[in-house]
Amino acid sequence: MILQIKSKMKNKFKGKYGPLLIAEIGGNHEGDFNYARRLVKLAAETDVDIIKLQVYYPDTLVNQLIDPVRHKHFKKFILTKDQHIELAEICLKKDKKYLASVWDIDAYSWIDKYSDFYKIGSGDLTALTIIDEIISKKKPIILSTGLSSFNEIKEIINYIISKNEIYDDPGMLAVLQCTSMYPIPEKEVNLNVMNLFKEKFNISVGYSDHTEDLEALFISVTKGANILEFHFTDNKNNTTFRDHKVSLNSNDIETLINRIKRLNEILGSKIKQPTLSEIDNGHVKSFRRGVFFNKDMKKETIVKTKDLICLRPNEGIDARDYYKIVDKKLKINVNKLSVLNFNFFYE
Numbered sequence: 001m002i003l004q005i006k007s008k009m010k011n012k013f014k015g016k017y018g019p020l021l022i023a024e025i026g027g028n029h030e031g032d033f034n035y036a037r038r039l040v041k042l043a044a045e046t047d048v049d050i051i052k053l054q055v056y057y058p059d060t061l062v063n064q065l066i067d068p069v070r071h072k073h074f075k076k077f078i079l080t081k082d083q084h085i086e087l088a089e090i091c092l093k094k095d096k097k098y099l100a101s102v103w104d105i106d107a108y109s110w111i112d113k114y115s116d117f118y119k120i121g122s123g124d125l126t127a128l129t130i131i132d133e134i135i136s137k138k139k140p141i142i143l144s145t146g147l148s149s150f151n152e153i154k155e156i157i158n159y160i161i162s163k164n165e166i167y168d169d170p171g172m173l174a175v176l177q178c179t180s181m182y183p184i185p186e187k188e189v190n191l192n193v194m195n196l197f198k199e200k201f202n203i204s205v206g207y208s209d210h211t212e213d214l215e216a217l218f219i220s221v222t223k224g225a226n227i228l229e230f231h232f233t234d235n236k237n238n239t240t241f242r243d244h245k246v247s248l249n250s251n252d253i254e255t256l257i258n259r260i261k262r263l264n265e266i267l268g269s270k271i272k273q274p275t276l277s278e279i280d281n282g283h284v285k286s287f288r289r290g291v292f293f294n295k296d297m298k299k300e301t302i303v304k305t306k307d308l309i310c311l312r313p314n315e316g317i318d319a320r321d322y323y324k325i326v327d328k329k330l331k332i333n334v335n336k337l338s339v340l341n342f343n344f345f346y347e
Contacts, residue, residue: 011171012140013204013226015049017260023048023232028243031077040087043232044094046253051091056103088114108133122146122180135163140172144208146180174204182242184210194223210246221263288314291322297334316340
């Protein structure tokens with residue numbers, strides 16, 4: 001049954017240049033809608049595949065009695081429903097996919113029409129009510145794994161699949177290696193975790209970046225990332241808000257894409273065979289050895305190993321067939337280093 005379902009799935013985790021490129025506006029607008037709109041339009045001018053925002057309301061996100069400081073922070077950064085919808089519409093009109101981490105259950109009812117898939121942020125990996133709402137939409141899910149242990153990730157993947165088997169498909173569920181710090185110390189990027197995800201789960205994998213340069217993103221491409229998520233800003237030194245410093249600007253995205261193109265060229269095909277340049281330049285023959293006589297040979301002579309030498313180029317009898325002519329009797333006279341043919345020998 002699962003195999004039948006998989007055959008119908010279209011993998012949305014593919015971007016124009018290979019990995020799906022997600023520019024995360026996140027909280028970089030700092031609650032200023034005009035700035036949010038400007039950032040979305042600026043991101044749309046780049047060649048990313050997706051522009052991402054965050055939909056939240058402090059009263060349904062943070063307990064203001066226990067953590068009034070964080071509650072106040074999110075209250076400052078809030079955008080209204082109508083503002084979020086306008087931003088989503090800008091993305092779609094600019095021919096960009098829209099994505100949001102939605103941290104408010106009621107918001108799913110009005111944001112759903114704008115998004116082809118959903119993102120579960122690291123902080124909500126254990127929030128089953130949010131996850132259940134996302135599963136009910138039956139759209140591809142991207143799961144960030146900051147703060148999480150392997151067993152926690154395994155449990156939530158199994159939970160998602162148990163709720164709907166369509167998620168037992170790499171075109172429907174993706175897991176991102178992520179470290180929830182801003183910025184990440186390089187020793188905590190841990191891109192090798194992507195190998196573990198590939199080995200243990202039937203999923204797409206990717207990387208959510210919080211470093212201060214592009215190196216981890218470059219490396220994640222070489223490790224087979226299907227998705228690259230990174231914060232986006234117009235100015236990394238714009239304010240004291242931490243996310244600007246771990247964000248890419250338009251020039252960074254251009255550099256990233258150019259590097260991805262080059263990496264794709266270098267990584268090349270998974271099929272091992274002689275390349276066009278090797279063939280066109282004759283190297284398959286000129287670099288390999290053929291079998292030749294190291295002296296003149298008389299008709300009716302029985303060939304011994306002492307009579308043979310393997311030399312470049314591979315003309316006549318291939319070096320791999322060396323032993324096929326040992327102990328064979330010659331039908332004709334053959335000059336030293338002449339190109340050989342099996343017809344020269346008796347069966």
